[in-house]
Amino acid sequence: MLEIYNSLTRRKMPFEPIEPGKVRMYVCGMTVYDYCHLGHARVLVVFDVVVRYLRALGYEVTYVRNVTDVDDKIIQRAHDNGEPIGALTERFIAAMHEDSEALGVIPPDIEPRATTAMQDIIAMVERLVETGSAYVADNGDVYYDVNGFPGYGQLSGKRLEDLRAGARVGIDEAKRDPLDFVLWKAAKPGEPNWDSPWGPGRPGWHIECSAMSTRCLGAHFDIHGGGMDLQFPHHENEIAQSEAATGHTFVNVWMHNGFVQVDDEKMSKSLGNFFTVRDIMRRYRAEEIRYFVLASHYRSPLNYNDDNLDQARSALTRLYTALRGLPEATEADDVSADDAYLAEFHRAMSDDFNTPEALAVMFRVAHEINKTKLDDSARAAKLAVTLRHLGTVLGLLQAAPETYLQNDQLDAPHGALDADAVDVLIEQRNRARAERNWAEADRIRTQLSDLGVVLEDGANGTTWRRQ
Numbered sequence: 001m002l003e004i005y006n007s008l009t010r011r012k013m014p015f016e017p018i019e020p021g022k023v024r025m026y027v028c029g030m031t032v033y034d035y036c037h038l039g040h041a042r043v044l045v046v047f048d049v050v051v052r053y054l055r056a057l058g059y060e061v062t063y064v065r066n067v068t069d070v071d072d073k074i075i076q077r078a079h080d081n082g083e084p085i086g087a088l089t090e091r092f093i094a095a096m097h098e099d100s101e102a103l104g105v106i107p108p109d110i111e112p113r114a115t116t117a118m119q120d121i122i123a124m125v126e127r128l129v130e131t132g133s134a135y136v137a138d139n140g141d142v143y144y145d146v147n148g149f150p151g152y153g154q155l156s157g158k159r160l161e162d163l164r165a166g167a168r169v170g171i172d173e174a175k176r177d178p179l180d181f182v183l184w185k186a187a188k189p190g191e192p193n194w195d196s197p198w199g200p201g202r203p204g205w206h207i208e209c210s211a212m213s214t215r216c217l218g219a220h221f222d223i224h225g226g227g228m229d230l231q232f233p234h235h236e237n238e239i240a241q242s243e244a245a246t247g248h249t250f251v252n253v254w255m256h257n258g259f260v261q262v263d264d265e266k267m268s269k270s271l272g273n274f275f276t277v278r279d280i281m282r283r284y285r286a287e288e289i290r291y292f293v294l295a296s297h298y299r300s301p302l303n304y305n306d307d308n309l310d311q312a313r314s315a316l317t318r319l320y321t322a323l324r325g326l327p328e329a330t331e332a333d334d335v336s337a338d339d340a341y342l343a344e345f346h347r348a349m350s351d352d353f354n355t356p357e358a359l360a361v362m363f364r365v366a367h368e369i370n371k372t373k374l375d376d377s378a379r380a381a382k383l384a385v386t387l388r389h390l391g392t393v394l395g396l397l398q399a400a401p402e403t404y405l406q407n408d409q410l411d412a413p414h415g416a417l418d419a420d421a422v423d424v425l426i427e428q429r430n431r432a433r434a435e436r437n438w439a440e441a442d443r444i445r446t447q448l449s450d451l452g453v454v455l456e457d458g459a460n461g462t463t464w465r466r467q
Contacts, residue, residue: 003352004253018220022060029068029111033078036277042298047225063108103286103290112212114203120212124207125142133148141185149240154236181204181206186198226257235254238250284312288309295356317405319387320401328400345362368383405466428444
């Protein structure tokens with residue numbers, strides 16, 4: 001039985017979809033005014049694995065991840081760059097897709113954009129105004145009336161009195177209460193706007209996700225995910241406005257991944273410890289970044305530093321080395337449902353997607369492969385099928401072992417490698433060894449080591465990998 005930690009109830013609960021055999025899931029996506037950073041990568045990878053595992057369990061999953069393509073930051077960045085907003089967002093949407101693909105993230109089934117959901121957004125705001133859950137202020141903005149929703153604060157555990165005590169409202173603001181939040185912003189000169197019953201304007205951020213999720217998945221769906229930073233106020237506001245507009249429970253299970261830290265400090269541009277996915281991919285393979293993300297439980301903080309990325313590289317090297325020299329699985333291959341390792345893996349993943357423990361199972365498989373490679377090649381081949389199958393569920397081990405182990409597409413300290421030149425040096429070393437010229441063989445091995453090449457001598461000859 002799959003159990004998922006529900007942020008709303010603050011406990012793990014058996015997962016039961018609204019419709020048997022089907023899962024409807026929405027995840028808050030990117031606001032596209034810059035390249036994806038490590039925090040975005042964590043959201044992309046974490047919920048990609050959630051979808052992969054739900055499908056591995058046999059569920060039919062409809063996965064929706066939105067794009068926010070109109071927002072204060074987008075408008076400001078386009079203005080600073082002196083370019084049209086559409087050109088800016090299209091460029092960064094394309095970059096986001098490139099980064100997602102590199103990280104092995106399966107595209108969502110539906111990827112709505114705020115700018116193409118404007119009629120749904122306006123219709124939802126209209127319903128909220130009609131039911132008295134929202135009001136039109138003197139300045140032309142439309143605000144949600146937080147006092148009219150009794151359950152406000154349930155997701156974040158915050159109390160209205162405490163929030164109100166810490167809130168400030170400027171004298172020119174037209175809110176009835178400092179906690180009320182904007183649903184529709186009256187147009188300002190030079191900003192994009194759409195016609196509405198309240199005049200030209202654009203939506204507030206929170207209403208966008210409510211309109212897009214309910215349009216794609218219905219008023220009541222199974223799972224809503226996102227980063228911990230969105231729990232309040234974004235997701236809290238989504239619940240309030242969605243349930244007031246539809247009269248239905250909005251979401252059954254709320255999932256939030258933990259924060260990203262850099263050397264145990266919060267990642268931020270002001271601290272100078274801000275890394276985009278592309279920055280990291282100059283020195284580490286995308287699969288190593290993915291492994292690094294999955295090596296921590298999704299609800300735990302994720303601490304970025306070179307040591308942790310180096311450990312991810314070392315771990316993947318061990319897994320790929322175990323697969324080296326074994327036949328690739330074919331469509332006819334199957335992993336027995338009663339396989340002990342498969343059962344262990346499912347126990348880990350069914351416990352709130354415990355990827356660190358699932359990875360530990362994969363290492364136990366790799367260890368047994370290494371023990372049986374020489375003595376029982378048939379057993380080793382079957383275990384390799386199991387290992388690749390488990391890797392597929394996590395989006396790992398998708399490359400051929402040689403491709404990963406000899407990859408040179410990085411800004412490595414040793415520089416680019418010429419695989420053909422490496423093979424020539426290995427042949428020269430083998431000839432020297434055959435002639436018992438140990439000094440020459442050692443010299444070539446040292447030369448290759450200086451280039452960042454690790455030699456591995458085995459029963460089937462010499463293979464190599466990058467350091």
